[in-house]
Amino acid sequence: MGRRSDHSREELRELILQEGHRQLAQVGFARFSAREVAKRIGYSIGTIYNVFGSYDxxxxxxxxxxxxxxxxxxxxxxxxxxxxxxxxxxxAYFDFALGERHAWTALYDFRLPEGVLPSDSYREKVAAITEVIVREIAAVLPPDVREEAPALARSLLASVHGHCFFALNGTFAMLGEDDPVGAAKARVADALARFGGG
Structure with missing residues (x-):
């Protein structure tokens, strides 16, 4: 039975997020169930959609x-x-992906419908991680090429992500690569060297 009067809307939102994230981290995106989240917190599925508006x-x-x-x-x-x-x-990229494997892969497995953009707040969260990498790359580049840091950060994030994803899904093991972290570091160092960074 529902407990509709037990929590304020903000408390309910937090309760759903806590249980939802716990479940997502445990079972992954493919097996995630909003209905199961509702069941675990003692509310109806309609309550979840009332708070968030939609599954997406x-x-x-x-x-x-x-x-x-x-x-x-x-x-x-x-x-x-x-x-x-x-x-x-x-x-840290590799360690987080390995330690939070299901939650991390859900970032890439989940897709909004074509033509629907994520909220500004979500895009800001993505940008915040990218900005850390931009900051770190800019710090090792010579002053005259620091304006290249944002574009370089995007490319290097893609490279590290690919290495990480291949490590997680077993592709690197199949290809005989036994040090994907070291390989990712080497590719980043190669790219930075072209700009005089290191």
Missing amino acids: ALLLALNGRTLDIWLAFLEERLAGREERRLDAAIE
């Missing part, structure tokens, strides 16, 4: 929570570190 909005909110956790994880890994910060960021 719920998934965006859950993925947004993953992005918040990821950003905090990344910044914590970099805090107080003075040397080889990009290497630390690459390691």
